[in-house]
Amino acid sequence: MAEKYLLQCDCGKQPPVSPKQAGNRIRCECGNLLDVPTLGKLRYLPIGQENPTGKGEVRGNSPTWGLRQAIASAGIIAAVGFLVAAAYFWATEPEVPHLDPVQSKQELAAHLEESAPVDLWRLWQLDYSRLADRGFLVFETPERDHIQRIAAQQRLYRNGALVLAGVSALLSGVGYFLAPRPKSHQR
Numbered sequence: 483m484a485e486k487y488l489l490q491c492d493c494g495k496q497p498p499v500s501p502k503q504a505g506n507r508i509r510c511e512c513g514n515l516l517d518v519p520t521l522g523k524l525r526y527l528p529i530g531q532e533n534p535t536g537k538g539e540v541r542g543n544s545p546t547w548g549l550r551q552a553i554a555s556a557g558i559i560a561a562v563g564f565l566v567a568a569a570y571f572w573a574t575e576p577e578v579p580h581l582d583p584v585q586s587k588q589e590l591a592a593h594l595e596e597s598a599p600v601d602l603w604r605l606w607q608l609d610y611s612r613l614a615d616r617g618f619l620v621f622e623t624p625e626r627d628h629i630q631r632i633a634a635q636q637r638l639y640r641n642g643a644l645v646l647a648g649v650s651a652l653l654s655g656v657g658y659f660l661a662p663r664p665k666s667h668q669r
């Protein structure tokens with residue numbers, strides 16, 4: 483964006499000049515010849531931009547932040563947010579305790595061999611009679627079920643967040659290219 487300094491003509495127009503024109507003379511649209519100040523004095527003039535009609539209209543900072551940039555940025559921010567969420571669900575997913583039935587039986591057998599009959603009776607009363615009712619093969623504790631449910635939920639959230647991150651990134655790209663381009667104020 484070329485910055486222009488605005489001269490003031492008696493006719494009321496403000497012809498824009500660039501620093502390259504410092505020290506020269508330009509002709510206003512009305513026909514007046516105007517002296518362009520030297521480079522050192524140019525900076526005291528108001529800054530404006532040449533608009534397409536050439537009438538050096540004073541403008542503030544023209545927004546370079548167009549709809550395209552807004553859409554792209556929003557999409558990228560959303561995508562990053564969802565990625566962070568996915569990472570969180572991945573990091574906090576509880577580990578389901580691994581239960582090897584063969585190993586469990588071996589440990590149980592070893593334990594039973596070194597236990598006194600009284601202990602065995604207690605053990606039977608407290609734990610194994612109930613296990614026997616349910617079946618020894620179903621060797622799962624309620625805690626394990628619970629952890630498994632939480633882990634499955636975390637995986638679901640994580641995958642959902644990953645999908646949303648992908649969709650956001652995609653929409654950001656598509657939106658950027660489909661949104662109307664901002665009108666250029668430059669020549």
Ligand SMILES: [Zn+2]
Nearest residue numbers: 491493510512
């Ligand atoms: Zn003029």
